[in-house]
Amino acid sequence: AQSVTQLGSHVSVSEGALVLLRCNYSSSVPPYLFWYVQYPNQGLQLLLKYTSAATLVKGINGFEAEFKKSETSFHLTKPSAHMSDAAEYFCAVTKGGSSNTGKLIFGQGTTLQVKP
């Protein structure tokens, strides 16, 4: 079975500050991991994904995440927050490798607030 836990339902940072959104996963098989962003009244946009290649993954809009197997974590970071980063962020997991079918298991989400 697979699951995702996002620590902190709400994160607030100042513009220009570091963004750190936490995600821990549980998976009985090697996972694929994802971060999605959702702006109000919109669907999900893929920020980045880990699919067993490089453990440090770079995504769009300056975000990156590091897969740490020993910590079962896949935290999302961005060095300097921008006002436009304010949104809901979801971490998701699915089975990796040849068993991947794209059936995503999502976390509860973290709302990122960026203060001027």
Add this chain to the structure above:
Amino acid sequence: ETGVTQSPTHLIKTRGQQVTLRCSSQSGHNTVSWYQQALGQGPQFIFQYYREEENGRGNFPPRFSGLQFPNYSSELNVNALELDDSALYLCASSFRDRADTQYFGPGTRLTVL
């Protein structure tokens, strides 16, 4: 290439009614997945279709059903609507052999009164 589109954008129904939501996949994608996102929650997997066959289902009752058509467009049908069915319904399309790369539509907001 066109993205994933969904219709309608918003929908209001009353308890006990039936509803059909539609999704048009990104060009060439042969796999579609449907998710339910309740307010303040993460999306939950409902089911997936590949080449018009159901290819996996989440923890949803049989009154949630789907169809995928030869042109890879898809429908989600919900019978006997309940208040708890109020949610944003998202579809996502992908290639079968690239299921790790899914493209989401904007969703349909269903309100059940």
